[in-house]
Amino acid sequence: MARLSGKVALISGGAGGIGAATAALMVKEGARVIIADLVKNGLEIARGTGADFVSLDVTSEAQWEHAVREADGKHGGIHILVNAAGIEGDQKNNSLMTTSLEEWRRVHAVNLDGTFLGCQKVMPVMERQKQGSIINISSIVSFFPMPFNCAYGSSKAAVQHLTKSVAAWGSRNGNQIRCNSVHPGLIRTRMLLNIVAQRSPTPNDDGSAAAERLAKTTLPLGSLGAPEDVAQQIVYLASDESSQVTGSEFRVDGGWSLNLGGMLGPR
Numbered sequence: 337m338a339r340l341s342g343k344v345a346l347i348s349g350g351a352g353g354i355g356a357a358t359a360a361l362m363v364k365e366g367a368r369v370i371i372a373d374l375v376k377n378g379l380e381i382a383r384g385t386g387a388d389f390v391s392l393d394v395t396s397e398a399q400w401e402h403a404v405r406e407a408d409g410k411h412g413g414i415h416i417l418v419n420a421a422g423i424e425g426d427q428k429n430n431s432l433m434t435t436s437l438e439e440w441r442r443v444h445a446v447n448l449d450g451t452f453l454g455c456q457k458v459m460p461v462m463e464r465q466k467q468g469s470i471i472n473i474s475s476i477v478s479f480f481p482m483p484f485n486c487a488y489g490s491s492k493a494a495v496q497h498l499t500k501s502v503a504a505w506g507s508r509n510g511n512q513i514r515c516n517s518v519h520p521g522l523i524r525t526r527m528l529l530n531i532v533a534q535r536s537p538t539p540n541d542d543g544s545a546a547a548e549r550l551a552k553t554t555l556p557l558g559s560l561g562a563p564e565d566v567a568q569q570i571v572y573l574a575s576d577e578s579s580q581v582t583g584s585e586f587r588v589d590g591g592w593s594l595n596l597g598g599m600l601g602p603r
């Protein structure tokens with residue numbers, strides 16, 4: 337039997353790299369999936385994977401309420417919420433000293449406020465069902481200092497903490513509403529390629545070659561992850577296979593965390 341059969345999943349950022357791979361895998365595993373994203377071709381992307389689509393800017397409380405109402409109204413429940421929408425922010429002015437307050441707020445609005453709103457708006461539906469699984473996509477950088485990309489790092493560390501508050505809330509009154517965070521490392525998506533390209537000294541580099549080099553030198557396992565690698569972790573957390581798992585952090589980072597002390601030696 338498919339691992340998610342009978343379940344309804346709402347995925348913010350579901351039209352992009354990790355979210356889209358998750359949507360495709362969840363459809364394959366028997367879930368009814370609603371992709372929620374702000375891209376113009378979202379409906380087309382959703383149709384391509386057998387999912388539904390609802391337009392959503394995660395920074396808008398009213399749009400979250402609408403997306404949850406749509407999914408719940410059409411499918412009679414929401415068993416899985418994946419908060420995958422995220423932005424990397426301006427990669428040119430992202431240090432502690434060059435990040436403007438406006439940019440700081442923009443990054444937190446999408447990555448943190450968007451995740452908070454998703455958790456809050458879906459909670460009454462899951463409380464009605466007395467069960468559900470929320471998966472928040474944080475980042476491996478939530479564990480690192482980030483003197484560059486400091487707004488992104490802060491937003492992802494806050495998502496990690498918020499996840500535990502949601503998990504604690506979801507277990508009240510005998511409810512089985514679980515919430516976990518997933519921490520990807522270097523995953524081949526538009527976001528990573530843009531980050532690397534912006535920093536590349538080579539003009540016209542789309543980031544691919546530099547990202548591969550970065551993976552080779554940084555990750556003990558030596559290569560970039562695919563969005564599908566993260567999707568597998570998310571599907572596990574969405575399924576009943578993880579029914580005893582809540583408030584936890586899951587790294588999909590090619591072993592990056594092992595290398596923080598820089599003591600692994602040459603590869």
Ligand SMILES: NC(=O)c1ccc[n+]([C@@H]2O[C@H](COP(=O)([O-])OP(=O)(O)OC[C@H]3O[C@@H](n4cnc5c(N)ncnc54)[C@H](O)[C@@H]3O)[C@@H](O)[C@H]2O)c1
Pocket residue numbers: 348349350351352353354355372373374375392393394395419420421422423446450473474475476519520521522523524525526527528
């Ligand atoms: N790629 C990586 O290496 C990596 C590493 C760590 C964490 N992450 C996280 O994984 C998640 C997915 O990122 P990705 O790498 O797939 O990037 P991506 O840019 O390919 O996808 C992000 C998706 O989020 C959507 N989005 C952005 N702002 C939105 C908004 N305001 N409302 C609704 N949707 C919005 C985009 O349209 C896009 O479809 C993000 O939260 C990101 O921070 C990625």
